[in-house]
Amino acid sequence: MPAFSFNDTLLLATIVFSVGLAGILVRRNMVFMLMALDIMLNATALVFVAAGARWHDATGQVMFVLVLALAAVETAVGLGIIMCLHAHGRPTLDADTGNLLGGQGRG
Amino acid sequence: MGEILLPLLILCPLVASMIISVSAGRVGTCAIGAIACVGVGLSAILGIILSVMLLSGPAAGVLPVVLWRWIHVAGFSADIALTLDRVSMVMVLVVTVVGLLIHVYAVGYMREDPGIARFFSCMTLFVAAMLVLVLASDLLCLFIGWEGVGLCSYLLIGFWYDDPANTAAARKAFYMTRMGDAALLCGLLLLATAAGSLHIGAVLAAVADGQVAPSGVNVAALFILVGALAKSAQVPFQTWLPDAMAGPTPTSALIHAATMVTAGVYLIARLHDLFAMAAPVMALTAVLGTLTLLMAACTAMVQSDLKRILAWSTISQLGYMFLALGCGVWQAALFHLMTHAFFKALLFLTAGAVIMRAGHEQDIFRLGGLRHAMPGLTAAFVVGASALAGLPLVTAGFYSKEMILSGVWHVHFGLTREWTLSGHPLWGMALLGAFLTALYIFRCVFIVFCGKPGTVATGRTSRLMGIPLGCLCFLSLCGGVIEMPDTLPPLHLFTALLDPKTPLSHADEPVWLVLAGALAPLAGLGVARVLWGRAAPVMREIPGQAAITRLARAGWGMDALYDLVFVQPFRLLTWLAHHDILDQAITGTGRMTRAISGRVFRARAGFLDKLAVWGTRARGWAGHLLGRLDNGRVRWYAAWIAGGLCAGLAMAVLS
Amino acid sequence: MHALALLAASVTVMGAVMAMTRRVAVHAVLYLVVTLLALATVLVMLGASFAAMLEIIIYAGAIMVLFVFVIMMINLGQPDSAREKEWLRPRAWCGPGVLATIMCAELLYCLNPPSGPAPAPITAHDVGLSLFGRYVLMVELVSFLLLAGLVSAFHIGRNRVGGR
Numbered sequence A: 001m002p003a004f005s006f007n008d009t010l011l012l013a014t015i016v017f018s019v020g021l022a023g024i025l026v027r028r029n030m031v032f033m034l035m036a037l038d039i040m041l042n043a044t045a046l047v048f049v050a051a052g053a054r055w056h057d058a059t060g061q062v063m064f065v066l067v068l069a070l071a072a073v074e075t076a077v078g079l080g081i082i083m084c085l086h087a088h089g090r091p092t093l094d095a096d097t098g099n100l101l102g103g104q105g106r107g
Numbered sequence B: 001m002g003e004i005l006l007p008l009l010i011l012c013p014l015v016a017s018m019i020i021s022v023s024a025g026r027v028g029t030c031a032i033g034a035i036a037c038v039g040v041g042l043s044a045i046l047g048i049i050l051s052v053m054l055l056s057g058p059a060a061g062v063l064p065v066v067l068w069r070w071i072h073v074a075g076f077s078a079d080i081a082l083t084l085d086r087v088s089m090v091m092v093l094v095v096t097v098v099g100l101l102i103h104v105y106a107v108g109y110m111r112e113d114p115g116i117a118r119f120f121s122c123m124t125l126f127v128a129a130m131l132v133l134v135l136a137s138d139l140l141c142l143f144i145g146w147e148g149v150g151l152c153s154y155l156l157i158g159f160w161y162d163d164p165a166n167t168a169a170a171r172k173a174f175y176m177t178r179m180g181d182a183a184l185l186c187g188l189l190l191l192a193t194a195a196g197s198l199h200i201g202a203v204l205a206a207v208a209d210g211q212v213a214p215s216g217v218n219v220a221a222l223f224i225l226v227g228a229l230a231k232s233a234q235v236p237f238q239t240w241l242p243d244a245m246a247g248p249t250p251t252s253a254l255i256h257a258a259t260m261v262t263a264g265v266y267l268i269a270r271l272h273d274l275f276a277m278a279a280p281v282m283a284l285t286a287v288l289g290t291l292t293l294l295m296a297a298c299t300a301m302v303q304s305d306l307k308r309i310l311a312w313s314t315i316s317q318l319g320y321m322f323l324a325l326g327c328g329v330w331q332a333a334l335f336h337l338m339t340h341a342f343f344k345a346l347l348f349l350t351a352g353a354v355i356m357r358a359g360h361e362q363d364i365f366r367l368g369g370l371r372h373a374m375p376g377l378t379a380a381f382v383v384g385a386s387a388l389a390g391l392p393l394v395t396a397g398f399y400s401k402e403m404i405l406s407g408v409w410h411v412h413f414g415l416t417r418e419w420t421l422s423g424h425p426l427w428g429m430a431l432l433g434a435f436l437t438a439l440y441i442f443r444c445v446f447i448v449f450c451g452k453p454g455t456v457a458t459g460r461t462s463r464l465m466g467i468p469l470g471c472l473c474f475l476s477l478c479g480g481v482i483e484m485p486d487t488l489p490p491l492h493l494f495t496a497l498l499d500p501k502t503p504l505s506h507a508d509e510p511v512w513l514v515l516a517g518a519l520a521p522l523a524g525l526g527v528a529r530v531l532w533g534r535a536a537p538v539m540r541e542i543p544g545q546a547a548i549t550r551l552a553r554a555g556w557g558m559d560a561l562y563d564l565v566f567v568q569p570f571r572l573l574t575w576l577a578h579h580d581i582l583d584q585a586i587t588g589t590g591r592m593t594r595a596i597s598g599r600v601f602r603a604r605a606g607f608l609d610k611l612a613v614w615g616t617r618a619r620g621w622a623g624h625l626l627g628r629l630d631n632g633r634v635r636w637y638a639a640w641i642a643g644g645l646c647a648g649l650a651m652a653v654l655s
Numbered sequence C: 001m002h003a004l005a006l007l008a009a010s011v012t013v014m015g016a017v018m019a020m021t022r023r024v025a026v027h028a029v030l031y032l033v034v035t036l037l038a039l040a041t042v043l044v045m046l047g048a049s050f051a052a053m054l055e056i057i058i059y060a061g062a063i064m065v066l067f068v069f070v071i072m073m074i075n076l077g078q079p080d081s082a083r084e085k086e087w088l089r090p091r092a093w094c095g096p097g098v099l100a101t102i103m104c105a106e107l108l109y110c111l112n113p114p115s116g117p118a119p120a121p122i123t124a125h126d127v128g129l130s131l132f133g134r135y136v137l138m139v140e141l142v143s144f145l146l147l148a149g150l151v152s153a154f155h156i157g158r159n160r161v162g163g164r
Helices: A006-026 A030-054 A059-087 B002-022 B029-056 B086-109 B116-135 B139-157 B164-195 B200-209 B214-231 B240-246 B249-258 B260-270 B272-276 B279-302 B306-326 B330-357 B375-389 B396-410 B424-449 B463-478 B493-498 B511-532 B545-553 B555-578 B581-603 B606-629 B634-654 C003-021 C025-045 C049-074 C078-087 C090-110 C124-131 C136-162
Strands: B063-073 B076-084 B412-414 B420-422
Touching: A006 A030, A006 B634, A006 C003, A006 C025, A006 C090, A030 A059, A030 C003, A030 C025, A030 C049, A059 C049, A059 C124, A059 C136, B002 B029, B002 B063, B002 B076, B002 B116, B029 B063, B029 B086, B029 B116, B063 B139, B076 B086, B076 B116, B076 B139, B086 B116, B086 B249, B086 B260, B086 B330, B086 B463, B086 B493, B116 B139, B116 B249, B116 B260, B139 B164, B139 B240, B139 B249, B139 B260, B164 B200, B164 B214, B164 B240, B200 B272, B214 B260, B214 B272, B214 B279, B240 B249, B240 B306, B249 B260, B249 B306, B249 B330, B260 B272, B260 B306, B260 B330, B272 B279, B279 B306, B279 B412, B279 B424, B306 B330, B306 B396, B306 B424, B330 B375, B330 B396, B330 B463, B330 B493, B375 B396, B375 B424, B375 B463, B375 B511, B396 B424, B396 B463, B396 B511, B424 B511, B581 B606, B634 C090, C003 C025, C025 C049, C049 C124
Parallel strands: none
Antiparallel strands: B063 B076, B412 B420
């Protein structure tokens, strides 16, 4: 008997996903938004692994690896953008200030 | 044996190109030229060996080589495969032999240029791509070669990229041929969906079996025709070729006269069975070819740039080939393609040598009287000019043009059941074109080589440049005797070579037909001698020159057409994108709301007043929400996504 | 459910919640690392030890280090912390909290998975075989994605040096 049943894992993944979603909606700091995205990605990856374990298929973990690569790319590019914005003299990392075209936010 | 030699035929120039591009800057000029010549020369030798093998085999023999399977999915498959049959054999010989002569010439011509390695790597790459185009037995594989030659053409037109005019010409050529390529690809996709394969034999069999609907055949043939027209610079795509003369002269000779521009002719000749089923497209081909040959001949008459005259004459001669294709005498088109490759390469190379020795002067009115300074080049140019004009009996051009003319005379276009079109008017126009051809090319000869001395010639033509000119002279004079009209000794080597079973019949050909074809260039020569042959020309400008020049400068109205067809719709699209419709609608809604609520406020009466306040408030909220929809803030977008997801899940849960 | 499993799950959720509510970015990263380690434990309990190792090495190791680097470089100071406090007023939590709760509830309502016999664990061997067997094209596509990420990160970074 495994420690986790499939149902429990899905429950866990759902809760973690919701926490990430709430985080991305609440936080205005872009670093925190990226972290929230990572939490959501982890929740989905967990569902893949759980499904793979449930039906005894290696595809679940293959998808996990792919999600990992996706998260790595997303984080690298996102952090790069944050650095770029910071270097261009934007005073805060407020995501809401970058709402106008031409890079001139209201912040 | 043949299975090994055939890929080697393509590999030799390709490897030479790679070696040159890798070793650029590390080996000397002579070594680069030697590598290029050896690569193309090996290819030419292999081509001759393979031709002998093919001809010694059975009459209808082909040499197919499947290299590997490229695409294989349900309903479609494509191979990387080569086929040497008799049609492609002729083309291979033309490409490799003329290519070798031009390469040898180019070693002498480009000796001083710092970019010689780039030049030769592009040239050899071009030969390889052209051989892929010629030998491919699969239309998709042919398309690779088709794009490859377009790329090399672009690279070589813009070879001297310091001058913005040259790069502009290169881009123009690239864009114009690209439009045709898109059309060609559409045609190929149509054929592929109908026939399930793009193997030429399979496609033709499917068309012959009636697997493809007649309308489908017509549309596919039309698309392929557009592709061929763009590649061969025919009406309405003719404007790129004269500008393409910005490249080095050997490029003009090899790519823009002898081989690449004839790729369209070759493609249609390969697919002649397909085109035979599409009668309207055939008639269109013939009419466009006739239009092109007359228009280009008229334009060549008023040009003063030596290379541009030759470029327009190339367009005109390609018009003859398209006329022949449209009339169904594809053997004549291929024959003219071969002789044209000989004499046009000769003309271009001679013109290049003349221009080089006259201090890079291209205006024919500033040249002049060069007969005494360079007798050898004069002889070569006169030989090329007579072959182009088709002076009877002694030149190759006469026989090929005669074959086209007699083919046009006999043709009948069965457009519909009751309405047929005779080829006689087209024959008349082609004959007029022959007269004009002789007129403009001998105008050029008389002005450049006779008359008052203009520029001072310097230097000598090196032997490396002289030998290819001699060989091309021989081919231009004697290359045509392998096929003669029946009125003369009935000799049909060329048509027998192409199709041993059903040779083209020249029977019931009136004698006066050949006679007319022979007299037209002679008349042109005579008129040119009268007008420009004296020391003081009777007329420097022909009547109506100003009008034609203006028309030609405006691209015969084609630029306006391109503007209307391609540029304006694009500008409309960008205008639409700039004035966002959705944005306008939202702004308009807001403005309307404000106006309405203003009116309602003004009513100011009891319940109505209250209603107005509520209404305004509600509309304000709605506008607020609408504004939130695209306020540019990422968090709101995420919220909208989450909300939509919630709603979708709710629908899934509640249903 | 084991006590250990319950512990790992609750640490995961708590870590995520804490990471999302911290005002100082470094603290949040630390909580996130805790979350990821707990998640790795969950993965081990699911029999996916290979995935758990990857989670620790790549996620908790590499990606979190990236976060720490960036936080160090942009140097968020005291005013930033105060501003975060300003942004994290209870009122700001209303809408997102409701939305996330609805989402969570709906997903939980949808959960109705079959329960069956216990499967044997999947080894790294199986994963490797299917990764480079059936899914080799996908691996190539992912390599394209990584390349694109590399190029764009490089491009953005270069603009930073050469720009204003």
